[in-house]
Amino acid sequence: MPTPAALKAEILRLTREYSALMHRANRPGTDEAVVFEPGRTSVPYAARVFTEDEVEAAVGATLDFWLTLGPEGAAFEAELAAFLGVKHSLLVNSGSSANLVALSTLTTHKLPTPKRVQPGDEVITVAAGFPTTVAPIIQCGAVPVFIDNDPVTGNARVEQLETAFTAGKTKAVMMAHTLGNPFDLGAVLEFCRRHDLWLIEDNCDALGCTYSLPVARARALGFTENSPDLPADGTHITRYTGTWGDLSTQSFYPPHHLTMGEGGAVNIVHRPPLKTAAESFRDWGRDCWCASGVDNTCGKRFEWQIGELPKGYDHKYIYSHLGYNLKPLDPQAAIGRQQLKKLPAFIAARKRNWETLRAGLADLGDYFEFSLPTHASDWTTAGFSWDASGAHCDPSWFGFMLRVRPSAPFSQTQLARHLESKKIGNRALFGGNLLRQPAFVQLQKDRPQAFRVVGAMPGADELMQRALFLGTFPGLTPTMLDYEIATIRAFVRSK
Numbered sequence: 001m002p003t004p005a006a007l008k009a010e011i012l013r014l015t016r017e018y019s020a021l022m023h024r025a026n027r028p029g030t031d032e033a034v035v036f037e038p039g040r041t042s043v044p045y046a047a048r049v050f051t052e053d054e055v056e057a058a059v060g061a062t063l064d065f066w067l068t069l070g071p072e073g074a075a076f077e078a079e080l081a082a083f084l085g086v087k088h089s090l091l092v093n094s095g096s097s098a099n100l101v102a103l104s105t106l107t108t109h110k111l112p113t114p115k116r117v118q119p120g121d122e123v124i125t126v127a128a129g130f131p132t133t134v135a136p137i138i139q140c141g142a143v144p145v146f147i148d149n150d151p152v153t154g155n156a157r158v159e160q161l162e163t164a165f166t167a168g169k170t171k172a173v174m175m176a177h178t179l180g181n182p183f184d185l186g187a188v189l190e191f192c193r194r195h196d197l198w199l200i201e202d203n204c205d206a207l208g209c210t211y212s213l214p215v216a217r218a219r220a221l222g223f224t225e226n227s228p229d230l231p232a233d234g235t236h237i238t239r240y241t242g243t244w245g246d247l248s249t250q251s252f253y254p255p256h257h258l259t260m261g262e263g264g265a266v267n268i269v270h271r272p273p274l275k276t277a278a279e280s281f282r283d284w285g286r287d288c289w290c291a292s293g294v295d296n297t298c299g300k301r302f303e304w305q306i307g308e309l310p311k312g313y314d315h316k317y318i319y320s321h322l323g324y325n326l327k328p329l330d331p332q333a334a335i336g337r338q339q340l341k342k343l344p345a346f347i348a349a350r351k352r353n354w355e356t357l358r359a360g361l362a363d364l365g366d367y368f369e370f371s372l373p374t375h376a377s378d379w380t381t382a383g384f385s386w387d388a389s390g391a392h393c394d395p396s397w398f399g400f401m402l403r404v405r406p407s408a409p410f411s412q413t414q415l416a417r418h419l420e421s422k423k424i425g426n427r428a429l430f431g432g433n434l435l436r437q438p439a440f441v442q443l444q445k446d447r448p449q450a451f452r453v454v455g456a457m458p459g460a461d462e463l464m465q466r467a468l469f470l471g472t473f474p475g476l477t478p479t480m481l482d483y484e485i486a487t488i489r490a491f492v493r494s495k
């Protein structure tokens with residue numbers, strides 16, 4: 001009789017063999033095994049990139065059949081937190097859930113009243129982007145206050161922050177690093193410190209991006225160290241995005257920098273007590289913090305007296321918040337652990353692919369306006385030049401965004417349709433100006449006080465009307481990128 005361990009080893013050996021044959025199209029774009037036929041094979045804007053390592057991990061964890069978040073989850077949380085250099089990372093089942101947990105965390109009654117986000121309090125956010133960066137603010141009873149986007153970076157126009165601020169009402173800023181381009185963290189953090197506000201970074205599209213502030217400015221904000229493994233230059237503090245705010249969020253849906261199918265994380269950057277509240281909102285609202293399958297971590301399971309419950313009521317069933325259940329499964333975390341090992345190579349590939357597209361389209365400036373990283377003033381093949389702020393950043397791009405000039409003899413939609421007909425995946429900047437989405441138009445009718453808008457939103461409108469983005473994901477091969485460039489050039493020439 002073979003032992004269970006021997007059987008498992010054999011299943012995993014066969015799994016690897018199967019995956020190596022079956023999943024050739026999903027391998028990194030540098031892999032010789034990826035076959036591409038221009039015009040016949042689709043070039044998606046993003047997709048899962050994996051090898052037999054992830055498939056083996058998924059099958060192994062499934063055979064172990066722990067199912068609920070368990071040992072793989074705990075290991076992934078520790079590994080992600082160590083990579084970023086944050087106190088804790090908490091796995092959830094999506095980036096949207098991560099945003100919901102992050103904002104909910106700031107509503108906990110365990111915070112001092114002036115810091116607690118309560119119904120009617122305001123949270124500053126940005127008009128163009130992904131809807132579930134904003135939805136949790138409303139779902140938690142707070143009021144989003146929209147500022148405009150800068151169409152060049154896709155990020156917030158930080159000069160509008162002070163106008164959006166209302167003393168006694170504004171409690172937090174919550175915004176995304178658009179398409180992997182870090183927002184102006186220096187200006188946003190200085191604003192937050194001035195008014196004692198929370199910052200939630202939606203880092204869903206930006207895992208592995210870095211932001212650098214001159215040492216004196218960083219120190220004044222309380223930062224003295226680089227993120228782990230990031231080289232020091234003696235003049236700047238350089239940290240990953242998602243490690244500058246109080247809380248940050250990740251998505252592990254397939255287009256993102258790493259995937260586990262569905263999945264996300266909340267990073268608790270430096271204030272450990274926020275972890276207990278975040279965990280509570282993720283895990284049914286419970287007061288108990290035992291991991292799944294574990295009892296009596298606190299050592300006084302039957303000795304608590306909270307609320308109006310009888311003394312000694314089982315701590316496992318004491319609820320200090322109105323929570324959710326937003327946990328993923330353990331096999332997802334097992335996949336994520338393998339992806340995490342590939343993350344540095346994935347990050348490098350995204351940067352390389354963006355550069356290839358940028359260089360290949362560089363002379364089409366009469367038709368397109370190209371994005372720039374926050375703080376950059378120009379791009380050449382030698383690199384970016386930076387503005388006078390002394391800050392700079394290094395995006396690991398989620399996508400390659402361009403804006404069709406109003407003077408171009410074609411529209412964004414015509415270009416998008418053409419690319420689609422040539423099997424080249426492309427996307428709008430998510431929901432565009434969210435205020436024009438039916439959900440917000442309806443909300444304005446139903447509850448005009450549900451959100452506030454700081455002036456007109458020309459930047460968000462421009463992004464909605466003129467921008468589209470191509471993929472930069474690590475599955476793109478050099479031939480695919482050449483095909484994309486040649487197709488766009490031929491389209492422009494034909495007009």
Ligand SMILES: Cc1ncc(COP(=O)(O)O)c(C=O)c1O
Nearest residue numbers: 094095096130176204251252253
């Ligand atoms: C900026 C941003 N935040 C949040 C999300 C939501 O992530 P998920 O799809 O995992 O719910 C996305 C989705 O792509 C996103 O782009």
